[in-house]
Amino acid sequence: CNIVVLISGSGSNLQAIIDDLAEHPTAKIRAVISNSADAYGLVRAQQAGIAQHVLNHKEFADRLAFDSALIEVIDQYQPDLVVLAGFMRILTPEFTRHYAQRLLNIHPSLLPKHKGLETHQRAIAAGDTEHGCSVHFVTEELDGGPVVIQASLAISADDNAEQLAQKVHALEHQVYPLAVRWFAEGRLQLHQHKAMLDGQLL
Numbered sequence: 001c002n003i004v005v006l007i008s009g010s011g012s013n014l015q016a017i018i019d020d021l022a023e024h025p026t027a028k029i030r031a032v033i034s035n036s037a038d039a040y041g042l043v044r045a046q047q048a049g050i051a052q053h054v055l056n057h058k059e060f061a062d063r064l065a066f067d068s069a070l071i072e073v074i075d076q077y078q079p080d081l082v083v084l085a086g087f088m089r090i091l092t093p094e095f096t097r098h099y100a101q102r103l104l105n106i107h108p109s110l111l112p113k114h115k116g117l118e119t120h121q122r123a124i125a126a127g128d129t130e131h132g133c134s135v136h137f138v139t140e141e142l143d144g145g146p147v148v149i150q151a152s153l154a155i156s157a158d159d160n161a162e163q164l165a166q167k168v169h170a171l172e173h174q175v176y177p178l179a180v181r182w183f184a185e186g187r188l189q190l191h192q193h194k195a196m197l198d199g200q201l202l
């Protein structure tokens with residue numbers, strides 16, 4: 001199973017997936033692509049001997065031009081799965097359709113709550129008692145695709161957004177590698193807008 005990972009920042013989720021695949025070689029990350037040249041995730045890719053590409057979205061006329069250039073780079077690697085790991089770009093419907101059924105994302109909230117940005121402070125502000133992260137198939141709807149796996153924690157009264165973000169990050173590093181591995185093993189699929197694991201609806 002060929003995987004391409006898209007990042008924008010530190011790439012701690014990328015690292016978690018690299019480490020997990022080292023233990024369970026059911027898939028291979030063929031390339032890491034970042035829209036930012038100074039994403040630390042590129043260093044992680046280099047250290048893991050994985051090809052890196054930088055595609056700076058500011059160098060493209062519009063979202064469509066960027067996404068089609070991105071598709072061109074990605075498809076060189078013939079991916080069975082494209083993993084968004086902290087990729088901070090909103091993707092066009094053309095892109096999500098091109099990778100339909102084989103595009104995963106991780107979002108730092110218990111979807112469908114808190115789609116979009118600043119999820120940790122929003123969970124605190126909303127007085128939520130629990131919070132967490134969700135791995136989901138990516139569809140045209142932002143942060144709206146079928147959820148594959150979630151991990152949750154109790155928000156404690158003295159948690160601030162930064163502390164909560166760190167706790168959620170730790171959960172992300174547990175569940176994302178698992179979801180990627182399920183897909184690589186052919187156990188996880190998106191079937192008629194429903195996520196299925198071993199043939200069971202999730």
Ligand code: GRF
Nearest residue numbers: 009010011012013086107108
């Ligand atoms: C994570 O919080 C993830 O939920 C969100 O962006 C962040 C990525 O962090 N999509 P990293 O670059 O994987 O460390």
